[in-house]
Amino acid sequence: MRNHSFLALVLALAATVAGAAPPPNLVRPPGTHAEDTCTACHMALDDARLRTPAKLTDNDIHHAQGVTCAGCHGGDPTSEDAAVAMNTAKGFKGKFSHQAIPEMCGSCHSDASFMLRYAPNVPTDQLAQYRTSKHGQALAKGDTNVAICSSCHGAHGVLAVNDARSTVYPTRIVDTCGRCHGDAVLMGHYGIKGNEIAEYKQSAHYAALVTKNDLSAPTCKSCHGAHGATPPGVSSVSNICGTCHVTQRERFDLSPHKDAFAALSQPACESCHSNHAIVHPQDSWIGVGKDQTCGSCHSAGDSGATAATAILAALSGASKGLGGTQQRVDRVQLAGMLMDEAEVKLEDAHQAFIMAQVEIHTVNPSRVEEKTKAVLASTGAAERLAASAETEIRYRRTGLFVSLVVIALAMVTLIFKIRGMER
Ligand code: HEC
Ligand code: HEC
Ligand code: HEC
Numbered sequence: 001m002r003n004h005s006f007l008a009l010v011l012a013l014a015a016t017v018a019g020a021a022p023p024p025n026l027v028r029p030p031g032t033h034a035e036d037t038c039t040a041c042h043m044a045l046d047d048a049r050l051r052t053p054a055k056l057t058d059n060d061i062h063h064a065q066g067v068t069c070a071g072c073h074g075g076d077p078t079s080e081d082a083a084v085a086m087n088t089a090k091g092f093k094g095k096f097s098h099q100a101i102p103e104m105c106g107s108c109h110s111d112a113s114f115m116l117r118y119a120p121n122v123p124t125d126q127l128a129q130y131r132t133s134k135h136g137q138a139l140a141k142g143d144t145n146v147a148i149c150s151s152c153h154g155a156h157g158v159l160a161v162n163d164a165r166s167t168v169y170p171t172r173i174v175d176t177c178g179r180c181h182g183d184a185v186l187m188g189h190y191g192i193k194g195n196e197i198a199e200y201k202q203s204a205h206y207a208a209l210v211t212k213n214d215l216s217a218p219t220c221k222s223c224h225g226a227h228g229a230t231p232p233g234v235s236s237v238s239n240i241c242g243t244c245h246v247t248q249r250e251r252f253d254l255s256p257h258k259d260a261f262a263a264l265s266q267p268a269c270e271s272c273h274s275n276h277a278i279v280h281p282q283d284s285w286i287g288v289g290k291d292q293t294c295g296s297c298h299s300a301g302d303s304g305a306t307a308a309t310a311i312l313a314a315l316s317g318a319s320k321g322l323g324g325t326q327q328r329v330d331r332v333q334l335a336g337m338l339m340d341e342a343e344v345k346l347e348d349a350h351q352a353f354i355m356a357q358v359e360i361h362t363v364n365p366s367r368v369e370e371k372t373k374a375v376l377a378s379t380g381a382a383e384r385l386a387a388s389a390e391t392e393i394r395y396r397r398t399g400l401f402v403s404l405v406v407i408a409l410a411m412v413t414l415i416f417k418i419r420g421m422e423r
């Protein structure tokens with residue numbers, strides 16, 4: 001106990017020096033699990049509303065780090081007397097207004113010197129960022145429908161953000177935002193469509209996240225930010241996409257679209273890919289026909305349309321070549337020939353084809369053709385290897401036929417010889 005009060009004193013001093021907000025007696029030294037009277041008494045209560053927060057301490061990062069119930073609610077966590085423990089004179093708060101919660105969470109999480117003692121690498125800008133977000137701005141105006149800290153993290157049983165069970169873990173964050181953003185009626189009040197969740201769930205991004213467990217795929221927070229949640233401005237969309245799709249962005253920056261889109265306040269990547277329902281793109285998107293991407297801004301005869309036709313022709317030629325050669329090599333392989341070298345050429349062709357698709361972002365036909373020519377050069381080499389393998393197969397087949405005839409003749413001769421000897 002003496003030890004404890006000594007530590008409490010040190011914490012108190014540290015807090016005073018740093019001007020830290022949380023009263024030090026409400027927080028135990030980092031890493032201590034010691035029982036507090038709040039948890040002990042609440043654990044035994046019948047009312048589920050009162051008991052549940054105590055039950056959730058098993059999985060609570062705050063509890064595990066020595067932040068007791070009183071860390072958030074105030075009161076005296078050392079008294080077994082309910083009236084003393086939950087005394088408002090000791091700072092006890094049984095209920096929080098919506099507006100009070102971010103400030104309360106932030107009283108610790110914005111205090112760099114306090115947080116340093118627990119987790120030196122964890123940022124302390126959540127409240128500051130939150131205030132700049134659409135959520136924080138609306139809350140400041142008294143709107144209680146918006147997300148506050150506990151809407152996303154919970155208040156009890158809060159888990160480390162990199163715990164796969166956490167409500168903010170990449171695979172779960174979509175449904176956490178979706179509790180409100182999937183509610184079209186609620187969102188309707190704000191002029192927001194409310195279809196963002198449904199659209200995102202059709203995307204290649206969501207598919208990579210849930211089917212390949214690819215945690216590098218973007219979730220809501222990658223594009224909007226978590227604490228500073230706000231739609232990216234027109235000028236920053238390509239920056240956001242470009243942090244992951246670096247080469248596409250570089251190629252886009254080389255295109256006439258870069259300046260033209262900026263002048264029209266037209267978002268870069270989103271204009272062709274949309275924002276939430278980003279699907280796997282196809283070569284057939286390129287063109288000005290119905291449902292073709294370029295057609296939303298260009299029309300037959302203009303220089304955009306001409307470029308589109310040339311790009312599509314180059315891609316189709318390369319794609320046909322690639323497909324045909326792959327089939328031919330597969331057939332030869334099935335016939336038992338080793339085609340490792342041709343496979344290497346085909347792989348080169350594949351890589352060049354992918355580069356050609358990336359190059360379309362320049363909308364410059366000659367840049368695309370440069371890559372499709374490389375595709376055809378590699379498929380040409382593979383074709384030649386396949387052709388010589390086919391000759392080899394024919395040669396072997398003829399050889400086999402000839403030797404079979406020779407063997408058969410020899411056997412017949414032998415049989416006649418044996419019969420002759422028998423006679
Ligand atoms: C000896 C038992 C006991 C102790 C110790 C105790 N509580 Fe409670 N707590 C209760 C009971 C019973 C209620 C419900 C009746 C009430 O509101 O007074 C309650 C209610 C609450 C509520 C809900 C208030 C509301 O208005 O809905 C909170 C929050 C709470 N306690 C937190 C704490 C904290 C924090 C501590 C420790 C500093 C603590 N309790 C210590 C028994 C206890
Ligand atoms: C990290 C801060 C934090 C900690 C730690 C914490 N609470 Fe809470 N508690 C809250 C907030 C915020 C609310 C308001 C309800 C909400 O938004 O979910 C709340 C609400 C409650 C309520 C009212 C629940 C209801 O549904 O009306 C009770 C009871 C309660 N807490 C008890 C406890 C007990 C007991 C502990 C310790 C085991 C504890 N709390 C620890 C932040 C915390
Ligand atoms: C709209 C949902 C949302 C709200 C509101 C929110 N958070 Fe977060 N929070 C997240 C997400 C998502 C992450 C994970 C960030 C990541 O993976 O990079 C996170 C991470 C954190 C972390 C870990 C450190 C970090 O910054 O990555 C802390 C601490 C935290 N939040 C505290 C808070 C506090 C305090 C508030 C209120 C001021 C708050 N959060 C409000 C969604 C939210």
Ligand code: HEC
Nearest residue numbers: 022065071072104105108118119122149150153155160161
């Ligand atoms: C009394 C101080 C205090 C208060 C108040 C407080 N926290 Fe914490 N919180 C901590 C400490 C200490 C940690 C553990 C350090 C860490 O791992 O980041 C922590 C950890 C977290 C984490 C996990 C961060 C991570 O590293 O993954 C989240 C999320 C979080 N708190 C959210 C909240 C929310 C939401 C509230 C308000 C409802 C809140 N905290 C109130 C002190 C506090």
Ligand code: HEC
Nearest residue numbers: 134138145146147151176177180190220221224229230231
């Ligand atoms: C508790 C409900 C709730 C949760 C959870 C929530 N939001 Fe919101 N969000 C709202 C409401 C309500 C608004 C409208 C605020 C306004 O426009 O005044 C909003 C606004 C926004 C906006 C601004 C939209 C615009 O066009 O102005 C973005 C971006 C956003 N939220 C992203 C997120 C993300 C990302 C998450 C999850 C990490 C999330 N929200 C979680 C309720 C929520």
Ligand code: HEC
Nearest residue numbers: 174177181192193196197200218219220223231232237275
């Ligand atoms: C790949 C990036 C990306 C991802 C992932 C993403 N968004 Fe968006 N979001 C955007 C862009 C870009 C905009 C539009 C900005 C503009 O056009 O000004 C937007 C707009 C919004 C808006 C405003 C819509 C309106 O009608 O005003 C909301 C709300 C929103 N997103 C929520 C979400 C939620 C929730 C998720 C997770 C399911 C999510 N977003 C995932 C990029 C993304």
Ligand code: HEC
Nearest residue numbers: 238241242245248249252268269272281282283285357358
């Ligand atoms: C003018 C329309 C347009 C713009 C603007 C655009 N793209 Fe594309 N993008 C396409 C088309 C068309 C494809 C399909 C290419 C194919 O498969 O032949 C594509 C393909 C992609 C692919 C799939 C891989 C690949 O390269 O084939 C990614 C990733 C991509 N784009 C990202 C971006 C990013 C990031 C931006 C913004 C910097 C962007 N795109 C801007 C039209 C566009």
Ligand code: HEC
Nearest residue numbers: 204208216217218222240241244269273275278279280281
């Ligand atoms: C946090 C990183 C990240 C961000 C930000 C991001 N993406 Fe992606 N994107 C990925 C990953 C990972 C994949 C899945 C790749 C796979 O499955 O092969 C992907 C897939 C794609 C695809 C499909 C590629 C294909 O071949 O099927 C397109 C198109 C795309 N993203 C465009 C965009 C656009 C446009 C934006 C901005 C609005 C954006 N991405 C933002 C990481 C990101």
Ligand code: HEC
Nearest residue numbers: 256257260266271286287293294296297303304307308363
């Ligand atoms: C969101 C509208 C939009 C989309 C979609 C779009 N463009 Fe453009 N494009 C423009 C604008 C605006 C300009 C600059 C003004 C102009 O020259 O027409 C431009 C210019 C061009 C130019 C340069 C024209 C010149 O005269 O130098 C080419 C080439 C081009 N686009 C090709 C394409 C191709 C190919 C696609 C489809 C993959 C496409 N664009 C999709 C809006 C668009």
